[in-house]
Amino acid sequence: MQTKYVDIQSISDLHTLYGWAKPKHPLVSLIDLTEINRSNIEKNAFYRMGFYSILFKKFSGVVKYGMSYYDFTEGTLMFTEPNQVISLSPDLQVEEGWGLIFHPDLLNNSPLGNKINSYSFFHYDANEALHISEDEKLILKDGIEKIRKEYVQNIDKHTQTLIQNNIELLLNYCDRFYDRQFITRSKVSNDIVQQFDRMLKDYFNNETLIDLGLPDVKYFSSALNLSSNYLSDLLKRYTGKSTQEHIHLQLTDKAKTLLWGSDKSISEIAFELGFEYPSHFTKIFKTKTGKSPTEYRHLN
Numbered sequence: 001m002q003t004k005y006v007d008i009q010s011i012s013d014l015h016t017l018y019g020w021a022k023p024k025h026p027l028v029s030l031i032d033l034t035e036i037n038r039s040n041i042e043k044n045a046f047y048r049m050g051f052y053s054i055l056f057k058k059f060s061g062v063v064k065y066g067m068s069y070y071d072f073t074e075g076t077l078m079f080t081e082p083n084q085v086i087s088l089s090p091d092l093q094v095e096e097g098w099g100l101i102f103h104p105d106l107l108n109n110s111p112l113g114n115k116i117n118s119y120s121f122f123h124y125d126a127n128e129a130l131h132i133s134e135d136e137k138l139i140l141k142d143g144i145e146k147i148r149k150e151y152v153q154n155i156d157k158h159t160q161t162l163i164q165n166n167i168e169l170l171l172n173y174c175d176r177f178y179d180r181q182f183i184t185r186s187k188v189s190n191d192i193v194q195q196f197d198r199m200l201k202d203y204f205n206n207e208t209l210i211d212l213g214l215p216d217v218k219y220f221s222s223a224l225n226l227s228s229n230y231l232s233d234l235l236k237r238y239t240g241k242s243t244q245e246h247i248h249l250q251l252t253d254k255a256k257t258l259l260w261g262s263d264k265s266i267s268e269i270a271f272e273l274g275f276e277y278p279s280h281f282t283k284i285f286k287t288k289t290g291k292s293p294t295e296y297r298h299l300n
Contacts, residue, residue, distance in 0.1 A: 005085070006042065009050035011103060017041070025151035027106040028163055030144055033057060033097030046085045051103045052122065053080045054170070056132075056140065058096035075137055077130040077174065081122040100144050102167060106160065112168045119171050121178055123229040136177050143170040182237050193238050196220055196231070196246070204250045209274035214251070217243045252288040255281070259297045266293045 008014050011023045019037035023029045033055070058075040075096070080086060082104055107113035116122075121130065132140070147166045150159055182189050203215055220243060221231040232242040241249070251273060258269045270281035286292050291299070 004045045005048055006045050007048045011101060027103040028151050029101050030148045031099045033099055046087055048083055048085050049080060050082050051101050054100045056098050075132050077132055078126060079122045110164045112164045120229040120233055123227060125227040128227060128230045130174060130178055130181060132177055139173055182234060189234055189238060192224060192234060195224060199223060200246060200250050204254050208272050210272060212274060214274040215247060248284055248288055252285060255285055259293055
């Protein structure tokens with residue numbers, strides 16, 4: 001059966017899909033997920049949303065987080081970005097929930113527009129959702145109510161700036177809550193860090209990387225069943241270095257061994273390490289050590 005994609009490009013389109021009245025503001029809306037009319041949702045279709053969304057859902061039972069299952073009955077927060085493809089279930093029953101949706105045009109020529117891509121949780125997978133406590137839920141509820149009050153009242157010259165500021169404040173709180181989650185779920189996080197470290201060392205312990213090539217971030221994130229952004233954020237919080245930095249550091253360590261322990265040329269070593277172009281190897285090595293491979297070899 002051919003996959004069907006449905007484009008929902010505006011806030012108004014989403015209101016129509018859910019059987020609601022016209023939105024109070026064309027670029028932002030707060031929706032109650034318990035009052036959705038799901039009769040228009042196609043069961044086997046995928047929907048492309050043209051806006052950002054922050055979705056809070058509360059349900060009973062267990063959900064999968066990383067490689068394990070945990071009981072998260074207090075609430076789950078998920079994030080989507082424009083043009084992300086999602087599947088909407090016509091049978092889904094939400095005990096409690098809300099969604100803040102806002103169009104990219106709302107952020108035009110604003111500080112938040114320049115900053116929005118730095119909130120990496122918009123690029124996390126569904127199983128990397130933010131699980132919030134009751135106190136955190138109240139903080140978020142206060143934030144979304146301020147946004148709602150701004151767009152339902154008469155719009156003036158301050159409205160858009162105040163909405164932008166309150167969305168940014170909300171996202172900053174979410175950033176803090178994710179930091180908390182990395183800490184409170186420390187066993188899961190530590191296990192992932194250790195798994196990654198073993199995988200990285202095993203990869204570079206190969207005699208040659210000519211056939212394998214250099215690993216990229218996606219290679220490790222896929223092997224760990226995580227999104228690339230989530231893995232890098234987790235490593236950054238626990239080790240101070242991103243996935244790419246870890247890869248380059250391990251690469252540099254192996255390069256040092258080859259430079260001091262063999263008479264192979266720089267080009268041969270670069271090729272053995274999986275580089276197509278020696279200049280690329282030289283650039284990374286010098287960035288990490290402050291010296292070119294040739295200069296480093298002559299130190300010995």
